Amino acid sequence: MADERGGRGRPRGRRPAGEDTRATLLAAARVEFTERGFDSATVRAIAQRAGVDPAMVNHWFGGKDGLFVAAMEIPVDPGRIVHRILDGDPERSAEWILRTFLSAWDADGGGALTALLRSVASHEGAARMMRELIGRVIFGRVVSSVAPDQLELRASLCGTQIAGLAMIRYVIRLEPLASADHNTVVTAIAPTLQRYLTGVL
Amino acid sequence: MADERGGRGRPRGRRPAGEDTRATLLAAARVEFTERGFDSATVRAIAQRAGVDPAMVNHWFGGKDGLFVAAMEIPVDPGRIVHRILDGDPERSAEWILRTFLSAWDADGGGALTALLRSVASHEGAARMMRELIGRVIFGRVVSSVAPDQLELRASLCGTQIAGLAMIRYVIRLEPLASADHNTVVTAIAPTLQRYLTGVL
Numbered sequence: 137m138a139d140e141r142g143g144r145g146r147p148r149g150r151r152p153a154g155e156d157t158r159a160t161l162l163a164a165a166r167v168e169f170t171e172r173g174f175d176s177a178t179v180r181a182i183a184q185r186a187g188v189d190p191a192m193v194n195h196w197f198g199g200k201d202g203l204f205v206a207a208m209e210i211p212v213d214p215g216r217i218v219h220r221i222l223d224g225d226p227e228r229s230a231e232w233i234l235r236t237f238l239s240a241w242d243a244d245g246g247g248a249l250t251a252l253l254r255s256v257a258s259h260e261g262a263a264r265m266m267r268e269l270i271g272r273v274i275f276g277r278v279v280s281s282v283a284p285d286q287l288e289l290r291a292s293l294c295g296t297q298i299a300g301l302a303m304i305r306y307v308i309r310l311e312p313l314a315s316a317d318h319n320t321v322v323t324a325i326a327p328t329l330q331r332y333l334t335g336v337l
Numbered sequence: 338m339a340d341e342r343g344g345r346g347r348p349r350g351r352r353p354a355g356e357d358t359r360a361t362l363l364a365a366a367r368v369e370f371t372e373r374g375f376d377s378a379t380v381r382a383i384a385q386r387a388g389v390d391p392a393m394v395n396h397w398f399g400g401k402d403g404l405f406v407a408a409m410e411i412p413v414d415p416g417r418i419v420h421r422i423l424d425g426d427p428e429r430s431a432e433w434i435l436r437t438f439l440s441a442w443d444a445d446g447g448g449a450l451t452a453l454l455r456s457v458a459s460h461e462g463a464a465r466m467m468r469e470l471i472g473r474v475i476f477g478r479v480v481s482s483v484a485p486d487q488l489e490l491r492a493s494l495c496g497t498q499i500a501g502l503a504m505i506r507y508v509i510r511l512e513p514l515a516s517a518d519h520n521t522v523v524t525a526i527a528p529t530l531q532r533y534l535t536g537v538l
Contacts, residue, residue: 250458253458253504254458254459256458256504256508256509257451257454257455257457257458257459257508258455258458258459263508263509263510266509267509267510267511270505270509270511271511271512288512288513289513289514289517289521289525291511292505292511292512292513292514292515293514293525293526295501295504295505295509295511295514296498296501296502296504296505296506296514296526297497297498297501297529298501299500299501299504299505299509300496300497300498300499300500300501300502300504301497301501303454303457303496303497303500303501303504304471304493304496304497304500305497307457307458307464308457308464308467308468308471308496308500309464309468310468310471310472310492310493310496311472311489311493312489312490312493313490313493313494313496313497314493316490320490323538324490324494324533324538325494325497327532328498328529328532331528331529332525337524337525
């Protein structure tokens with residue numbers, strides 16, 4: 137395990153315990169992915185920056201993809217969203233999805249999200265990851281749990297509204313949306329997202 | 338004209354010809370708008386930085402708004418959009434706006450747009466320019482020409498849908514929206530944009 141092997145004989149002389157190893161890898165990954173983009177950042181360089189064995193990336197994140205998702209703090213667990221949507225009223229799923237994203241993004245003032253969007257705009261590797269995240273991991277699963285038809289179109293339409301809200305609220309910071317409370321945002325945008333999920337297109 | 342008067346007796350001793358004047362003004366405008374923002378940047382200061390007569394701003398760009406739009410390489414002329422919307426049915430304005438953006442973006446395969454979004458995600462100066470562009474120059478004017486109330490909220494909501502479409506179609510390139518024809522995009526998204534413009538929020 138990391139805490140047994142990680143620090144032995146390393147220049148820094150530290151032996152991070154399990155969660156420390158994970159956190160150190162995440163911090164190192166954020167720097168490397170942001171500076172180099174997804175393709176150029178290597179597991180080896182990230183591990184070296186973190187001062188741990190490269191095998192720890194597989195151990196904690198299952199590989200570079202998993203490390204990317206975790207490092208970018210994609211703040212939403214798609215499995216949990218799907219579970220919650222299946223438990224509730226499908227016609228209110230948009231509201232719940234919006235509140236989930238807003239709470240996660242606002243938790244750090246949009247900092248992680250801004251880093252993510254910067255990476256996506258700059259690096260094809262990150263754009264590809266985002267494409268798969270939105271198309272399959274997040275909205276793909278959500279949409280297939282509630283939508284009547286046109287699953288891929290619905291998933292990509294949901295992507296436009298969520299990505300656009302993220303851009304305007306946190307990156308471009310256009311008022312009044314930049315500082316609007318969650319109820320205001322939900323009242324304005326949930327009907328759009330709901331139509332993309334379950335409405336007539 | 339610029340090429341007759343522009344350089345005479347100026348410290349730099351150059352006499353830019355027409356297209357040079359235009360390019361020099363654009364470069365100067367990018368610096369001034371980025372450093373000072375739209376409101377504080379003056380035509381006089383931009384012309385001075387470019388080493389040309391302030392009248393050249395009107396001559397080449399029709400004024401400060403036009404210079405700003407050109408400096409941002411926004412392919413859409415807000416004055417023309419507003420004019421067209423006022424001439425037509427306000428309830429179809431969303432469709433026309435979407436078609437205008439799609440045609441302009443598609444003209445170069447989204448290249449200029451991707452560069453713009455990259456710039457916005459990376460530089461506060463560019464984010465600020467985009468904020469003013471969306472909030473006032475483009476949707477500010479469009480919204481004030483058709484919307485019944487809540488002008489600023491409507492402008493920023495329009496911004497979410499347009500920015501999100503741009504991100505998904507050209508940067509993240511999520512299918513089917515990435516290669517959908519204009520009719521498909523308009524059918525799916527115009528109702529959202531129309532609600533943000535003139536509907537019940």
